[in-house]
Amino acid sequence: MTNLETAAFEAMTTCEVRGDYSTMRTHLNATAELVIDRSDHETLKKFAHLLLRVIRANDYEVIHGAGALMDWDHPFNQEMLAASVFTKPIQITFGKEPPGVAEGLPHDRMQLQAPPRVQAPHQV
Numbered sequence: 001m002t003n004l005e006t007a008a009f010e011a012m013t014t015c016e017v018r019g020d021y022s023t024m025r026t027h028l029n030a031t032a033e034l035v036i037d038r039s040d041h042e043t044l045k046k047f048a049h050l051l052l053r054v055i056r057a058n059d060y061e062v063i064h065g066a067g068a069l070m071d072w073d074h075p076f077n078q079e080m081l082a083a084s085v086f087t088k089p090i091q092i093t094f095g096k097e098p099p100g101v102a103e104g105l106p107h108d109r110m111q112l113q114a115p116p117r118v119q120a121p122h123q124v
Contacts, residue, residue: 005035009043012050018077019069021057028054065089 008031015024028051035047061068067089071077080086 002038005031005038005043009035009039009047009050014076016050016053016057017071018074019057019071020077021054021061021069022066024054 008027012024012027012031015021015027032047036044039047057069072081072088077086081088
């Protein structure tokens with residue numbers, strides 16, 4: 001694996017640590033084929049496990065809202081908040097759940113406050 005693939009894989013694992021699955025998807029779209037095509041067996045295995053964790057995280061965020069797994073206390077995320085690069089979602093109060101939430105429908109376009117930090121999907 002060359003420096004580019006190594007850097008791409010490290011960037012993806014850093015996104016996972018930060019709980020930033022939106023940026024993770026950007027990295028996957030841009031570099032996943034390079035990682036797949038140029039990696040050795042052991043790296044491919046690690047990458048496959050990472051993809052499984054991303055799928056589980058995506059499933060969780062479909063139910064709980066985009067960014068629900070974001071670790072807002074992570075130093076990098078704090079830095080991005082301070083620089084106004086990220087905006088922490090605000091809470092919307094309807095007196096009941098927003099439309100679509102009770103039905104379990106995706107509501108990633110809604111601005112919801114991130115729930116208290118939850119256990120990330122099982123890491124293999």
